[in-house]
Structures are given as structure tokens and as C-alpha cells.
Amino acid sequence: MAVALAALIQDPAAPPARHIAVGAASPIPAAACWLVRKAGANVRLSLLHKRRGNPFTEGTRELFDLAGQGRIDLFFLGGGQIDGQANINLIGTGDWPGSKVRFPGSFGSAFMYMMVPRTILFREEHSPRVFVPRVDIVSAPGISAPGVYRRGTAQALVTGKCVFGFDPARARFRLVSVHPGETAASVRAATGFDYDEPATVEDTPDPSAEQLALLRGAVCDEMLETYPEFCRRVWQREAQERVA
Amino acid sequence: MAVALAALIQDPAAPPARHIAVGAASPIPAAACWLVRKAGANVRLSLLHKRRGNPFTEGTRELFDLAGQGRIDLFFLGGGQIDGQANINLIGTGDWPGSKVRFPGSFGSAFMYMMVPRTILFREEHSPRVFVPRVDIVSAPGISAPGVYRRGTAQALVTGKCVFGFDPARARFRLVSVHPGETAASVRAATGFDYDEPATVEDTPDPSAEQLALLRGAVCDEMLETYPEFCRRVWQREAQERVA
Amino acid sequence: MDLLQLDALASLVLDGATVALPPDNSLPSCALVRALIRAGRKNLHLIGVPVSGYASDLLIGAGCVASIETSGVTLGEAGAAPRFVAALAAGTITVLDATCPAMHTMLQAAEKGVPFMPLRGIIGSDILAHRPDWKVIDNPFAPEIDPIVLLPALRPGFALFHAEMADTHGNVYVGRRRELATIAHASNRVLVTVEQVVDFDLLDDERLAPGTIGGAYVDHVAIAQRGAWPIGLPGCYDFDAAHFAEYARMARTDAGFQAYLQRYVYSDAALAAAE
């Protein structure tokens, strides 16, 4: 997923990403950003929840002010539910405010999704439970009515099974590529919303040897402090190793 | 004047002054505040333009935010012109924006005068040129129309000749006391606006020996760094003395 | 500045108070939160600035909380906030959902002394539909129709946080956690626990002043060594990830949570170790 995200970050068809912000509790997008950066791209990364080297000196509002100023080019959002119009739900399922399952809350999504030119949606779990026809609660809308101030929409949705692109004019996803072991049919079966599908579906490229080495090495080094659990689980690295 | 201001600051009939702010280029009010403080009163002073020990860490907007929060109880304002309704003009005489004489500008007056519960007006020069029937330009209004949010008005006007009190309900000054060497008649002759006058006019009390000693000693010590010219002129003290 | 004992500081927060708490990476006073639980405080209205974490979950689990206004409640890498989720399911608390920049904006409005402040975004989110106190107006500066959200000023009754040091004038050093300054400016009363009280004026030190909240905002201070624990205080002690994992595990059930309280909040040993 990190590699697929990295490819999307550097998509030459999209507006340039000079300054990328990554929210709290987003280890996969963070890994993707570090991968882009460690591979040599000239991007500024602003990572929330980084205990040391936090770039913000105006308090936690600075990320949102930066976005308001138009200085953040790309952001990442997940969702407890995501629907076919790219609406995201971080609040809960059932009735307001989450009568069936309560999620943590909207965080900055209701602002960032509308103020940042590009958002990449990501969710590892690819199931009809997550990808629904219509979210129970809209934390942040996928598209906005004409006249409502909005600078961008979702560029893509990256899951554990595939990559979708998003067309805001049609408010509809289209399948772009499937990850190893998946097919157009297996993605369709696991997705609760309808989407467009090309006649032949490409495979998501495998990580290169260089990318794998960077992920296990320099990228993990940067992430150990903020995401020790993630690094242990994915790369079997302990936070102590770096210190030792 | 500083002593008269000090008496007004501690006027038991007025709301308490726990936190007093003094704007830039206001040495006389600053001296009055230090006099109150050095005489033992428990007041917090926030002095603009103090080069060291400046109390603001949020930038220069912090003074105005403090006033907005209701944390400043008393402020001082001067005026190139002041009229009988306590309007002040810091912009200039003649047509907008000061076709005859241009003053420096309004600074924060248009906000502070309305947001701080008590303002003491001061102007050393007491002449018909300064105290006019109607200011040419209103930097900040003395009173406001009903329904306009306003927390306070002028408490008093202290000049080189006298002390006026201000009645916001009648939008009118009244003579309270005259300084040594002045009379009700000499004040009237030097004042361009009309005001109320009691049958017998009191004398402004002379500074006590303790007050004079404080002014020349502890008060001047505090002011030397910010107002070296003022201290040299009034107390014949040089900034170097303190360092030596 | 008034230097109090920790329990005396806690006693100033009355039942039903509105209490602003920073999130776990921004120094809530966990020592003061534990003292509030020991004092049996009830019906608090918590405000997460802009989100809430362990400190809020602890107060909710202990039955101190009636409502919480926040943009999210989470233990970070340790997962969901178990007592928040349980209390919401049980109907014992209500939640007023917001979005992070809206929380900041409402406090900034209070900081500035204005009744409202605008914010972009939000329109189309169901949050707006559930906030009758938020209004949409047509931007009067735009040549065409341009709806924009106005948020009301939010003035918490209390702000509670922990910091590295205070001085005897009540100035408090918060370093780069400047959101604490905004919370302090916006709140009626500010109660702070610190590792130590220093005997020089923090505002006289050009290097420390930029990270200092002026004493004009700080009502009372108490010394609570390791008062942020299990949260870390940069430069002093580290975030205790193992304890967070232990909390997340124990707090999954009410019984486990009660055992946690006994072990880490009520017991004298815990007091001695933590405070």
C-alpha cells in the first residue's frame, strides 16, 4: 500500500505535491511519504504526532492554518466507512452520533478534505462493511454543491486490494489497478459501492528492491519513534534498535 | 499630572483596576502606574514598548486580545484633539486624513476606548487648540449609540491645568480640581469645549514627600530604559546611571 | 500567583464545570485528572482541544463526565478510547462532535473577544447538521453566493494542563505547545501543574519567553512531579507506551477499568510513584 500511495503522490498528471501533511495515526501514508522523500524527491513533510522535530510552533492549529493558506498540497484521510461518492465517515455507524459502532471522531476531515487540493483516501481493510453504498454519517463530503468553496477532492482511494481513482465531476470511483493475488472480480465482490471498471485491469506494480530496502531501512528509521507498534508489526523492528 | 493620574487609578468609586495597560509613548501614565505599584498596590502592569520584560509572548496583538477578553481594567489615551463629548482625534486636523496638521494615527484607540471598562484621557497641553468643541476627525468616539457593544468610556481627563470627570450619560465633562496656580477661570479660558463646573472648585492635591521620592527613585528606575528622554527631562536622570 | 497543593487545586473545579483539556501529545495534567477522580467530581463538561485522549477517557470511565465536546477521542496507537465508547453506548455521556480547526477557531474567537469567527469547509458534513449553535451565512465580501460557517466563541470555565515549570509571578513555560496559550487565553480560569517553580522571571529570559504563557492568565499552580505521566514531557521524561498499552487492555471492561483506578489512581503507592 505504501508503494502504491508513493506512486500516487508522484503522479505526474496531478498538481505538484511540494508540501504534504500526514495526520495522526496514519502510519501507512507516513511510510509512503518517507519513501518518496528518501528516494530523493524534494517534498516538505509535516507529520502530526511526531514527538520530536514537530514542525509546528503555533500549536496544533498550525496544520489547519497552513491548509487554509493553501500551503498544503496533499493530505491523507481514512474512513470507518467510505462510499461510492467518496464521502467519508469517521464518526460511527447507525444513527448519529454512532448508535451501532462509534468511531473516534471526525478530527480535521471536515475542513482538510475541502481545503487541500489533493486528498488520497486509504483504508487497508477492503470489505463491504467499510466500502458502503452510502455512509451512515458524513464526516466530510466527497463532493460539494456548486458555489460551496472547495479546493479539491479525493484523487484516489488505496485499499488492501486495489487502487481506485476518483472523478469528482461524476462523483464516482474507477478501478485503476489490483494488488497481487486480487482480480477485478475479487475487488467487485469485496466492495459495497458501485464503480467503473476498465476492460482490462492492470496490476499494481510490485515494490522494487530499492523501495523495499528503503522501507526497511531509512523509512523505518524515521517512523520508529512515532509508530513503534507499526514498525514492530510490519518490519519486525524495535524502537530500541535505533538507539542501540 | 502623574500624581493626579495615580489618584484616579485608585479612585474607590471606580471599578477596580487589577490589570492596567499603558500604550506606547505614554510616559506620564506609565509614571502614574509605577507610582501606584511602588506605593504598594497589587496591580498588574502591561507596558507596551518596554524593551526588556515585555509581558507579551503572543506578539503585539496580545494587548488587544487581552482587552477583548476583558482582562484589561484600565487604559490611557491621549489626543491631538479632545472634545467635550470625549471624542478623541489622533489622526489630524482639517479634512480627512489630516489636511492641516497630520497626527501619527489612531493606534489602538478605536478598539481600546470601547473595550476597556475605564479609560483615563490625558494631555499635558491645555489649550483651545487641543480641547475643541468638536474634533475634526473622530479616531475613537467618546460615547456610542444604544445597541453598539461598548464596555466603558472615559473616567476622567487629566491635563496640565486640571482634572475633569466625565459623565457618559450626559456626554459631558465636569471640572473636578485645578492644579496649583490655576483657577476655575483660567481653566475655562484655556478650554475650547463647554463643561460643568461646581460652585467651588477644589485644588488638585500636591504630591506628598513620599510620592516625590518614589517618582524620583523607584519609578524613574523602572522607566529609564523605555523613556530615557522623559527621565532626563523630568528627573534629570541619565540611562547610564542605572547601569553604573 | 497562588501556589497550591494538588488536592487544593483540584477542589477549585466544581461539579458541573466546563473543563478544557489538551490531547495526550499536548500535556494534559494527568496528576490533576487523577486528583479530580479522587475528589469524586461529577457532571464535568469536557472540551477536547482539538481532540481528546487518555486523560478524558479516564475521567469518563470514573463517572466524572456528563458531556464531551471534541473532534475525536482516541488513545493513538493504543487504539480506541474504551471508556468513551462504552459510556456513549450506555448513554451515560453525550458527545458534541466538532472538527479540529473548528475547536481552535471557537477558542480563538474567545481569545479575541469576538462573538464568532468564520471557518471554511464543514458545509456538507453531518457535523454541521448537528450543531445548531453553528451558523451559515453568505460571505458579505464575495461578489457571488458564497456560504461560509460562523462558529461561536467558546470560553471554557477551566483550562487544566501540565508544564515543565512556572515562576513565582505565575508565568508558565509551555515550550512549543502553544495551543496551551490559546486555551489559557480563552478560558476563565487556568489551573496548571508543573514539575518545578523557578525563582527567576521567565519573561525576562529571551530564550524562554517565547514559550511562556504570561501570569496574567494563570490563576493557580501546583507542583506535581511527573504530573504528565503516563504522557511524556519533552526533555524531562518519555511517553510511557507500555503503560498506555496496559491501560487500553485493562479499560476494555468496566471491571478492568476499576482495577486500573485502584492501582494507579486511588492507591497511595500509585500516588507516591506517580506524583
Add this chain to the structure above:
Amino acid sequence: MDLLQLDALASLVLDGATVALPPDNSLPSCALVRALIRAGRKNLHLIGVPVSGYASDLLIGAGCVASIETSGVTLGEAGAAPRFVAALAAGTITVLDATCPAMHTMLQAAEKGVPFMPLRGIIGSDILAHRPDWKVIDNPFAPEIDPIVLLPALRPGFALFHAEMADTHGNVYVGRRRELATIAHASNRVLVTVEQVVDFDLLDDERLAPGTIGGAYVDHVAIAQRGAWPIGLPGCYDFDAAHFAEYARMARTDAGFQAYLQRYVYSDAALAAAE
């Protein structure tokens, strides 16, 4: 971050640019102002944040300025700003009067990315009558009629200031002069002169970070030793009151001002001494 020579930095500010300058107690880059004068810049639109002083008077006297938006122009204890007053009387510049918190508020609106921000006060001041770009609306949160001023966002083309140090990432240490951070956040391009460039990351230092503006906002830096002079840089050199008095004296007349420019702005000796 792009480290330039002083003259190259000045060359980025084109004729007609909108330039935000802090007041004299808050570190305008006098070195950069002198460089702009030597470069013969014309038709600048100055913005005083929130007031203007020596640096603005110098640019006005040198004929670089078409207009100034500010809450006041003064040399402080040295008296009125002579070239500002003379230029206004001669009709060679226009002034857009504001009030200090309005200047801050308009920049805060730009910082936040909102089209306007409200501010109390002002109603009844003639300033409002001469600001058609400021609007009065009825506060939609008030139960009764409650007029309140809305101020538009102000986004300067350039912010110019001086600071003690920058690092190689473009982070700039401004200490307690945090209004410089607001100006930087609100402006399109930020040009900074510094005493020195350090080789560590200012944001990695917990003591320096709170007084640091992040490199995300800083476009270009040049080294200009004593670049604030005749203004003081706390901890480095003192405010030069004697020079201010000399300026106030010489600038009373245009001839005197021209002599001042020759002596302190154009001459190589001045360059060597001051920069």
C-alpha cells in the same frame, strides 16, 4: 531555503509590491530597506503591522512608496515621522488609516484562510467611514440588534524582517516577536535578513523552537550583520537612540534627509559600517 546576497534579496521585491513591515520595536530589516532604496524601488504599498516607524519613513522619504496602510507612523520618543508627514502634505503618498487590532485581525484572517474576521469596537470612528472595504453586519448570534465590524483578509505580497538567526532549512528564530510569525503566515513571500545562519535545525531545539518560524513560510534569507540597526536586536545590540535623534533632526527637511541618505544609505562607508 535559498541563501542570497542582500542585494539579490532586495531585487525580488518589484516596483509596486505590497510590503508588510513590522514597527521599529519589532525588527524590520533596516538593511533590506536600505538595499531597496539603493535599488531605486518605486510605488511600494507599505503595510504597518500594526504601526510604522523609521523603516517606513526612510522608504517614504526616498520616494519608494505610493501608499501606506497603517495604524500610526511615529519615531517613538524621537517624535513624529517627518518624511511621512511631509509626503502626505505634498500629496505624494496616500495613507489608509486603520487601528492596531484591525491590522492584526486582517492578517489573522489571511493566516487562517478565511475571507474575513470580525472585530469589536471601531463603530463610531471616522476610520470606518473611510474604509469601504470594512463592513458592518448584525451579529447573527445575538438575540438583539448588535452591529459588529467584519474586516477582510489582508495578504501582503511580501513580508520583510530581520532576525537573529536562520538555519539551513529556512527556519528563522524570532524569539518573542511572534507578530512576525503572523505576518509570515499571512504573506505570499517572506524575505528575511539574519545575523547568522546556524548549522543545526532550530526546530529540533526544544528551547528555540517556540520562538521559531518554520521554513515552510520562508522563501529567501540573506545574511546582514547588524541588519536591524539603528534598531536594536535583543541580546545582540542595543537600540541606537542617538542615531534616531540624528535621523529625526536631519529628516526635518528634504535637504537634510537627502544628506542622511548619502551618509547612511548610499555611501560605501555606511555599508561597511552598518551591514
